[in-house]
Amino acid sequence: MTRPDEATMVLTPRPGKASKSGELSIGGRPQLLADKVYETIRQAIIDGVIEPGERVTENSLAERLSVSKTPVREALMELRRVGLVVDWGRRGGQVIMPSREAFQEVSEAREAIEVLISANAALRTTEAEKQAIRKAAETSLKIAKTGDVDGFHNINVEFHALIAHGAKNARLLSMLRDLFDLSSLLRLRDLPPVHDLVKYAGDHIVIAELIAKGDDKGAAEAARAHVLYTRRENLEAFDRRRRA
Structure with missing residues (x-):
């Protein structure tokens, strides 16, 4: 069986399944094949190439990635630990479905x-x-x-990653x-963005300013308010769906 190199490993959608981003190239340069396989499958789940509720097995994923079942088995074990995949008996696993x-x-x-x-970022960042x-x-x-939702998602991830690194x-x-x-996978993806993006970004400005000032208590409370706002908006979306 041909082994893919670091630059070419991709996971393509199954026939008949649409992908938001087409083929998915692995990010970064993990040293071990198991790491590469895990990152590729993880990103495919997040991007919707592998959809919520979709069944995943060692055989099917190994075939799609052109690798042996061993690194796929290790990747699925880690995905179960994280919670992106749930057990489905002897038939393999299933990508977690959104739920309130x-x-x-x-x-x-x-x-x-995040609090x-x-x-910590307020006290430790350079x-x-x-x-x-x-x-x-x-x-x-x-x-x-x-109003660029996809662009906002990307910068939102970057913003929170910068704080976490700091x-x-x-x-x-x-x-x-x-x-x-x-949280990305568990939201209701087929609904419009539930929160006001400008309000959300305004929270980013406040948090960034408090971190810049070294105000650890203020940054913590601003982060808490930010998460609570997102939680409330998303839970209300689930409630609206149930009433519909």
Whole structure:
């Protein structure tokens, strides 16, 4: 079986399934094949190439990636640990489906992590990191005003990643990444954005300014308010769906 190199490993949609981004190239340059396989499958799930509720098996994924089943098995074990895939007996696993209850659980975990990360960032970021965070916040506001949802999503991820890196805690960074993946997957994707992007970006500006000032308590409370706003808007969207 041919082994893909780092530059060419991609996961394509199944026949008849639309992809938001077409073929998915792996990001970064992980050293181990299992890492490459995990990152490729993870990103495919987040991007919707592998859809919520879709069944995933070692055989099918190994065939689509042109790799052996061993790295796929390891990747699926990690995806189960993170929560992106749930067990489905001997038939393999299934990508987690959006639900109100699961979203609330993940949001509560994000609140705890982001509050601590923002407080730490206010105390630990360098001047260069503070400038990068402020620039990302300002960019998010500019993009929000254009209504570019995809562009806003990208800068939103960048903004929160910059803060997490500035907090200088690798474990919290890893935990936040997993929670971001889960919250992205657990939202109702077929609805319009539930929050006002300009309001959301305004929160970014406030958080960035508090971090720049070194105000750890203020940054923590601003981060909490930011997560609570997102939680409330998304839970209301689930409630509207149930009443419909």
